[in-house]
Amino acid sequence: MRRIRLALAQLNMTVGDLEGNAKKIKAAIVRARAQHADVVLFPELAVSGYPPEDLLLKPDFIDANRRALDDIRKETDDIVAIVGFPSADDYDIYNAAAVLQNGRLVGEYRKHYLPNYSVFDENRYFGEGQESPVFDFGGDIVGVSICEDIWYPSGPPQWQALAGGAELLVNLSASPYYRGKPHERARMLATRAADNVAVVAYCNLVGGQDELVFDGGSMVFAPDGHMLARAPLGEETLLVVDVSLDEVFRKRLHDPRRRKDVELAKHFGRIVPRLEGEPLRGVSAREETEPREALVAPYPDDLEEVYRMLVLGIRDYVHKNGFEKVVVGLSGGIDSALTATLAVDALGPDNVVGVRMPSRFSSEGSLRDAEELAVNLGIRLLTISIEPPFEGYLEALKEVFAGREFDVTEENIQARIRGNYLMALSNKFGWLVLSTGNKSESAVGYATLYGDMAGGFAPLKDVYKTLVYALATWRNTLPDGPVIPHNTIVKPPSAELRPGQQDTDSLPPYEVLDAILRLYIEEDYSPTDIVAQGFDPTTVERVIRMVDRSEYKRRQAAPGVKITPRAFGKDRRLPITNRYRSRA
Numbered sequence: 001m002r003r004i005r006l007a008l009a010q011l012n013m014t015v016g017d018l019e020g021n022a023k024k025i026k027a028a029i030v031r032a033r034a035q036h037a038d039v040v041l042f043p044e045l046a047v048s049g050y051p052p053e054d055l056l057l058k059p060d061f062i063d064a065n066r067r068a069l070d071d072i073r074k075e076t077d078d079i080v081a082i083v084g085f086p087s088a089d090d091y092d093i094y095n096a097a098a099v100l101q102n103g104r105l106v107g108e109y110r111k112h113y114l115p116n117y118s119v120f121d122e123n124r125y126f127g128e129g130q131e132s133p134v135f136d137f138g139g140d141i142v143g144v145s146i147c148e149d150i151w152y153p154s155g156p157p158q159w160q161a162l163a164g165g166a167e168l169l170v171n172l173s174a175s176p177y178y179r180g181k182p183h184e185r186a187r188m189l190a191t192r193a194a195d196n197v198a199v200v201a202y203c204n205l206v207g208g209q210d211e212l213v214f215d216g217g218s219m220v221f222a223p224d225g226h227m228l229a230r231a232p233l234g235e236e237t238l239l240v241v242d243v244s245l246d247e248v249f250r251k252r253l254h255d256p257r258r259r260k261d262v263e264l265a266k267h268f269g270r271i272v273p274r275l276e277g278e279p280l281r282g283v284s285a286r287e288e289t290e291p292r293e294a295l296v297a298p299y300p301d302d303l304e305e306v307y308r309m310l311v312l313g314i315r316d317y318v319h320k321n322g323f324e325k326v327v328v329g330l331s332g333g334i335d336s337a338l339t340a341t342l343a344v345d346a347l348g349p350d351n352v353v354g355v356r357m358p359s360r361f362s363s364e365g366s367l368r369d370a371e372e373l374a375v376n377l378g379i380r381l382l383t384i385s386i387e388p389p390f391e392g393y394l395e396a397l398k399e400v401f402a403g404r405e406f407d408v409t410e411e412n413i414q415a416r417i418r419g420n421y422l423m424a425l426s427n428k429f430g431w432l433v434l435s436t437g438n439k440s441e442s443a444v445g446y447a448t449l450y451g452d453m454a455g456g457f458a459p460l461k462d463v464y465k466t467l468v469y470a471l472a473t474w475r476n477t478l479p480d481g482p483v484i485p486h487n488t489i490v491k492p493p494s495a496e497l498r499p500g501q502q503d504t505d506s507l508p509p510y511e512v513l514d515a516i517l518r519l520y521i522e523e524d525y526s527p528t529d530i531v532a533q534g535f536d537p538t539t540v541e542r543v544i545r546m547v548d549r550s551e552y553k554r555r556q557a558a559p560g561v562k563i564t565p566r567a568f569g570k571d572r573r574l575p576i577t578n579r580y581r582s583r584a
């Protein structure tokens with residue numbers, strides 16, 4: 001019985017921490033070997049972290065990666081380790097996977113399909129791989145590919161299976177999260193396994209990196225497409241699973257499709273060399289009879305999935321940038337309440353400080369709601385009035401503003417005093433400021449530059465207001481009881497920057513706004529097409545005008561966790577200076 005044991009090291013790497021990453025990789029190899037794994041897999045560019053961006057333009061960075069890989073190679077006695085790293089030859093650099101065995105580099109695979117859409121920029125850095133080698137370990141044939149390669153029905157994994165005879169297809173990935181993507185990946189990988197009649201093992205990165213969060217969710221599929229194993233969402237794990245390569249051979253005898261398709265792969269001139277390793281030395285070389293049962297981790301529902309990814313994104317941003325504590329302005333409103341709750345779930349209550357900053361327009365109810373939240377979360381709450389500096393500003397500007405009405409200018413001064421307070425607390429105590437703006441506000445520019453937009457990280461940046469409500473309501477169902485005050489959820493949203501102000505004075509109701517925004521921002525629907533979905537033409541026109549006009553604000557905004565297929569930031573690049581207007 002040809003059974004081999006795979007270990008998928010779903011690890012949280014840090015970009016640029018080559019020593020730390022190498023140490024983690026070596027520790028995982030030791031653990032995999034202790035469990036008699038034959039092959040251990042790591043994520044894409046595990047050594048450098050992903051995405052390393054313009055670090056890849058530094059020759060010393062490339063050299064340091066090679067040295068870290070050499071260090072890892074020495075740790076590979078009795079095991080095959082497949083490790084992602086940026087590789088160089090005399091000609092170019094490549095997004096590569098090193099196949100290491102018994103202290104030797106058996107060979108490397110270079111990624112063919114370099115993604116250059118959405119948040120990806122790989123053509124900026126890497127040359128394309130030209131060969132799709134398979135690795136022969138005493139008759140066990142393994143095809144190696146990297147992330148995007150396996151998203152193509154006809155790509156390196158297919159050529160390796162058809163023209164190279166690979167029975168096990170492994171893929172090293174750094175596939176960032178958006179809502180629902182874990183299920184999309186599972187569907188795609190099941191199809192690859194069934195179409196190529198091969199075992200597919202997919203090892204994904206986990207953790208946050210600036211605006212991206214990687215959910216992990218590494219998986220293994222049998223040659224009939226059913227899931228054999230799945231790692232938990234958002235956690236570091238060594239997922240160990242036994243797979244049968246005899247099963248692949250048997251199934252292929254019953255499924256003759258490859259006899260026709262192999263000609264196709266050859267026809268396209270795909271180069272599939274066979275590189276010789278040594279026979280595997282894990283379970284496959286032992287007398288074990290019973291396959292070990294693998295974990296198929298349960299997956300959370302939609303809202304929990306998003307919530308957990310936001311928590312992971314905050315935790316990693318804060319810790320990987322050397323902070324311990326964060327500070328959040330608590331207005332008694334829903335955005336600051338959800339931001340503070342996420343921060344507590346990410347960092348613990350001792351590492352989150354809330355600040356109430358009342359003005360003459362703050363209602364008693366808002367102050368109470370902020371206090372109730374702080375008590376429920378068990379966080380420290382400071383109260384610092386903005387009245388004295390606000391008075392000071394009004395006085396200082398009285399003469400120049402003589403004869404002018406109270407307007408958005410004075411509203412923004414309040415928001416800017418608050419931003420200033422929060423940054424002062426940050427400077428004095430080293431607390432990172434979390435700004436609370438959501439995607440709906442950021443879309444239409446409903447936020448004050450250098451005011452409530454001040455801050456280092458914006459957890460809700462890619463969360464529409466309607467989803468803010470849904471997440472807050474979901475969080476309140478957890479066993480630690482409702483933490484977000486009921487009143488915060490049910491009261492009409494208001495910035496409380498002038499008497500009786502409500503968000504709906506300036507914006508359409510959030511259900512309408514968010515629906516229009518999603519079509520315009522994520523789908524690039526034209527105004528005519530949005531109106532055809534049943535929205536009022538004047539509202540559509542106004543919303544689109546606000547979105548287009550606010551590009552300058554978004555460019556100055558703090559980074560935040562991407563959770564939708566198209567977030568602001570690298571994912572949506574529009575000129576600020578721009579006369580084009582989509583019209584109905």
Ligand SMILES: Nc1ncnc2c1ncn2[C@@H]1O[C@H](COP(=O)(O)OP(=O)(O)OC[C@H]2O[C@@H]([n+]3cccc(C(=O)O)c3)[C@H](O)[C@@H]2O)[C@@H](O)[C@H]1O
Nearest residue numbers: 408411412415441445446447448449452494495503506552
């Ligand atoms: N293309 C461009 N490139 C660079 N800068 C540009 C610009 N166009 C305007 N500007 C600058 O931007 C300024 C306007 O921006 P800004 O000063 O922010 O002010 P503005 O956008 O006029 O006002 C802020 C809006 O956000 C709302 N708000 C504030 C605070 C909290 C909340 C909430 O509920 O969360 C809502 C508030 O009610 C108001 O509608 C202009 O005076 C100009 O200096």
Ligand SMILES: Nc1ncnc2c1ncn2[C@@H]1O[C@H](COP(=O)(O)OP(=O)(O)OP(=O)(O)O)[C@@H](O)[C@H]1O
Nearest residue numbers: 329330331333334335336355356357358436452495
């Ligand atoms: N009185 C206040 N005390 C402390 N922070 C405040 C206060 N008012 C506003 N802020 C801060 O500024 C952010 C923007 O708040 P604002 O009330 O203007 O709009 P919002 O988008 O409805 O946010 P929220 O739902 O949190 O109220 C708040 O989330 C909060 O961090």
Ligand SMILES: NC(=O)CC[C@H](N)C(=O)O
Nearest residue numbers: 115147148151174175176
């Ligand atoms: N790193 C990559 O190649 C990622 C691309 C891929 N399609 C994904 O998002 O999963």
